[in-house]
Structures are given as structure tokens and as C-alpha cells.
Amino acid sequence: MPSSARVEVAKELLDKLPRTFLPVLNQQLKDWDLLFPAEQRPIRATLDYLGRLDDSEREALLSPVKALEKRMNLPGWTAAKDHLGIEDTSVLARSPLYPEWRVEVEKLFDNINASVELPKSNKVVVSVLPAGLPLESAPLWPNLARRGRWIQLDRSFRSGLDAMVTSLARRPAAPDSEPVEHTWVLESVSHFSELADSPNWTVLSYEALAAARNEFRRRMNEIEKDLRSADETFDALRHVKIEMLLGPHLEADRRIREFIRALFLSGNGAVLFNNSFVQWGASEILRRAEPQALVCCFGIRPKLKPFSSLVLFEDQERANPVKEEPDPAGSLVDIQLLCDYVFLTTERLSNYEGRTLHIFAAADSDVILVVAPPSFPSLPSHDATVANITDMAISWLAA
């Protein structure tokens, strides 16, 4: 069955699920077409699994969470509630039992995941630092270097980047995979957006999304100091038409469109700073779309201007006569940790852990750091070219 085929859930099963699950599940079923194949498969498999259990087995599995819910003094969410607003989430998070609830939910899904078989494939994640950073100011990726191996290139990485990304995106697709699971690129400035030439490339550019980002930022800046206002603003942003703000490459694909909307609504600086957009976008793409190849091209962010920087959701250019200046030193500090975070995201996602080849490169440098999983065949023991590294990555993806 294709992953996109709609899933039907028996009402009896819905009635037996923990009530804190229903709003999210209902939302997922309602927005089924907006989910990525990698999201649809486990929902289907989980519901199939729960449906196959007999009543006593199911109750034994679900009862710890349900027992906690009874003690949590939750609002009267009905079975039809189809999303959790900020206020709902806030009620949940403020419950003294919330930490316990989270632990039980994690245990429950660990148990379910152990019983559900899903396809797995090898992955490649490339993180690229932009040109113009003061690389000599600090050791690169000190935390990651302990886990990987440095490889000397014959020239700076920048010279081979386009060819590497193009080759990754044009490699043959894995059987039973969909184009949106092939190759994603997140970039600070628009470059690969112009090169993407097939449905197997999905490119999101911070620069190209400026119109949509500014609209979200403008509305978020208007939130008054209360939950109702925040919920109202977020509800409005869930429905605002963003098609015309996205440009021709992205406006037609409803699923990508909604991914961008969700990314902007999920905070973490995605509408404010290029590198937060790249890292948090990567985290969400890895979690949701699970592409086989992901390329993260970080950039240099501007220095914060006096006064404007107090209003983070404002456009720094507005009414401020101070000229915008890049902040390469600050950007390097930011990106170093954000590269760690891209790596750590793959460590905690079961479909990436132990099967992801990481390549960390700086455009201006002729050494790269490679962190390979234990099952990776072997890394070059001598100097290499970017083409060698690309071939190695593509072989890994095909294995």
C-alpha cells in the first residue's frame, strides 16, 4: 500500500487511546496529505499494531499513560479536538505530572516501535560552513572531531561543493522511496535553489523565503502579552495564504508549503536568523521527511544593530540608519554548535542513528571532518578529492 493512502481508524480504537493523544492524532489524520511518507508509515503501522492487540494487551500497554491523565486535571478535550493550542500545551506543561507523563509516553512509544517493522536506509548529512569565516580563530568542530577523522583534500572544499551536491541529488533513487525522501538542501543564501532541476531536490533557502519570513515576523511582533493573543496570532498564521510569498519553486507543493509554515511557527529562530533556520530546519526535516541525503549550507549573519536588536521580530533595516555589517566571528561560534546539533539530531533519530555518514566542511578549508558509522566500510587513508568523497557518499547511500 502506498504510504499516502488514507488511513481509517475504528472509533472503538480511538475511544481506547489516551486522551492526550487524540488532538495530535486527529490533527495528523485530518492533515494526512500534508504528512511526509516517513511520517505516514509509522502512524499506519502503530494504528495497525494497536488494532491487532486484544483488549487486555492494549490496556496493559496504554494504562500507565491513561492512569497519569486521570490525575492531571486536564481540560475537557473531546474526542474530536484536532489540535493543541499554546494554551492547551501550556496547561499540559504546567501540570506537576507533566515530566512523568513525558517519560511514560516515551516508554510507550519505545515499546510500540520495538514491535513495528519499518524500512531503513543509509543516510548522508553534509554540513558546510560559508566562505569568509575566521577559521584560524578556533579549532573547528572540537566536540565532533573526537568522533571522526580529518581528511586532507587536494584543494579547498568550495571548489567541489556544487558537483558534490548535484551528484548527490542526481543519484538513482532508492526503491520504494518517494522524491521528497531523496535529497534536501537547506541554504542561507540562494544558490542551489537555482540549480535544483528535478523533484528529487528539495531546496529551502533562507534568503528566498524572505517575503514569507517577514510576514510571519511582522505578525508575531504584534502578539500581546497573553496566551489568547498568542493563540489567535498562531491560528491566523496557520491559515494565512503563503503561496504567493514562497516563489515559483515552492508554491505548488502543498506539503512543502505547510512544512515551511510549521517550521516558521515552531520558533527556534527560524524566521530570525539564517543559521538557526538551517539548523532547526535540518532538525525538522530529519525528524519528519527523513531524506536519505541532507545538505546544510550555513551562512554569515549580520551583526545586531543598536536599538533594532531589542525588537527581535522587527526588520533591522527599518528606520535604522546604521549600515548592516556581517558578523563572521559570531557566526563561526554559532555555526560550530549548530553543526553539533545537526549531528546530535541524527544520533537520537532511530532511522539515522548508526547509519549516517556525516561530512563537515568549510568552504575555505582544504580539510574536512568525516564522522562515519561503525558499519561504514573504510575512509580514505590518504589525501582525497571532493569527487572521491562524493563517490564514497553515494556508494554508502546505495548500500
Next chain:
Amino acid sequence: MIRKTPLDRRTLLRLAALAAADHLSAQPPKQDPGAAGRKAVLVTLGGIRRQETFSLEGVVNIPRLANDLAPHGLFFPNVMNDGVTAHVNTISSIVTGAWQQLDDWGRHAPRHPTLFTYLQKQRHLGAADTWVVTSNKAVTRNIGVGANVILSKQLMVEAVERIILGQSPRRILVRDAVRDEMKAIMLAEYERIGWTMPSASRNVTDALVGGLTDFFDGPEGLTGGDEFTFVMAREVLRRLKPALMVINFSGVEVAHSGTYSLHLAGIRSVDMLCYRLWQFLDSEPSFKGRTTMVVMPEFGRDPDGSTTNGFFNHRTDTKICRLTWMLALGDAVREPRVEERTISHIDVAPTIGGLFGVDCKQADGKRIDGFAI
């Protein structure tokens, strides 16, 4: 998982012991000013992890706190936030001595009396003696019930927004225009932006205008929201000499936008501001020898690799997010040392209350041994 090493016990103890030896030999014996003459300044710093502060890697970000202040103070490396790790809830919990579960926008008052209330009822102090100066706009009059509450950074934000949005005759974000806009809002509309000043008077207005002028024209130069909070707090302390002031710095919260370098810059900034604040208190005759200053982060931040995106946020139920530190300086410090036992945020109100001879009857926290009460 990438791990960072916390500053170990031995290093902390050595640091404190060495400094204490120097310090004690040079210090004159303390004179007890008595509860009536005591003053306290409580400084909360937003969310800061130990790994960026009191750890082997992090100590570089807090040279003043670690090298200049901690050796003279009572340092608690283990302070546990067992409540909701969000700003309003934590600050409410600190000032009430009981864990609060409020919405985090400051719209509701805490469910227990605050330190301000206890001081007003048991010591008959007026609003003029109790101040909150905060960078966080959610720390409103509801948290400082009965006290004067100044949302310093919010004043700057309002002024900047009004200029940007064309709601002011001033059109460009330049120094003089921002100063004039801030002054206009402060004099005519302070209540609209969330300030409350039950003790408003000519003296108070002069102090606030003085702080504003100092910020724009003073030798420290013009910098960010926490610096403005510091200058306003210092001016109120200098001119009005309150018994209790709560200061909240929130510049480190730029972490929510994912800019680690700016988060670190925020930590370095509050490190310097705490140092300057203590220098001021220790040199001003009205405060010297009778003032206790307590500095503490509200909580840590989330661990690297967490599903909540690490340092960006502070909502995991983890030790890295919940466990923080506290430094007490001044009057209440019998002798400088590191106190390793775990205390919690709700112990602070009963302890500061104790300095003033006040019993925080409804607090769940306990007075901290080691303070000279």
C-alpha cells in the same frame, strides 16, 4: 552525546578557600546592622547552564563572578529548580518561596504572598522601599504586588517600536531620538507599558530620568537592554535607597533565537553588570556593610542534543535545565565558602525574609543555613 565537564568540587573548594584566606585576613570584623538597617538586592539572570558558567570550559565567560566575587561570597553550586522552568513561574517561586504554576505572561499574581508583601505587613515598609527593575516584560506588577515595578527594557522596546512604526514624530533610530521618545513615554505613559509606581513622586521621577540620562550620556556608553536595566536599578538604589530590590536581567534569552555567540555575550554582560552592581553597593555609604546581594540564574537551559533543541530552550526535565547555582555576597556572608548541599529556589524568599526579621509564613522553602540572619 557531547558532554562538558562541570567545575569540579575540588576546584571550587580550592578557589573559595584560597580567596577566603586572603579575604578574611584583610577584613575588619562585621558589625551587625540589625534587621531594621539591612538591605538586600536579589539578581536573577534568565536561563544559563552551568556548562557555560561554573564549569571548566564555562568559567571563561564569568571572570568577574568566578574570580572577583565568588571568592568573597557564599557560593552554592547546587541550586535546584523543581518548579516550572519558565520565567514568570520561576521568578514568582523565588519571591514567594513556593512553587508557582501560572501562565508565563505575567497576567496572574502568584498564589502565595511575595517577599514584598511580607515586608510590608510585618515590617511596615512602604512601596518606596521595595522595587523590581526588570528586563523581562512578563515580570509585571502581578509579581511585584505592592512594590514599584519598572520594566526598563520594555521602555526601550516601546520607544524603538514607536519610531519604527511611525507612531512618533521621531522617525529615525538614532540616540537622541530614542532617548527623547523613552523620556516622553516614561513621564506620560509609564502605566500603559506595564510599569507600576505606587510611590511615584518627584524624587522617583528624578531618579528615573537621571538613570535614563546616565544611560545615554554616561561614561559606560550605550549598549543593550540589560545595561539599561542596570543603570536604572543603580540610579534608584543611589537616590531612593530601597530596602529590597529585585533585578532581573534577560539578555541571555537571545538564546531562543539560536545565536550561541550572542547568548555567551549576554552571559559575559551580566557577569560584568553583577560585578559593577556589587562594586556600587560596596562603595555607597547607604549600602556598604548592610547589604546582601544574591545572584542566581532562574534555571539552566536544555541539554545539547535534546528534542527541544538544546540551549535554545529551557523546558526539559533534566538536571542540566533544573540545576543551577547561587552566589550571596555582603552582609549575610559570615565567611566566604562553597556550600555544596543542594538548596532550591524557594529557599531564597524565607532566607532574605529572615535578614529583615520577617517570617515568610506561607512559603514552602526553608531558610538557608549559612546566612548570617
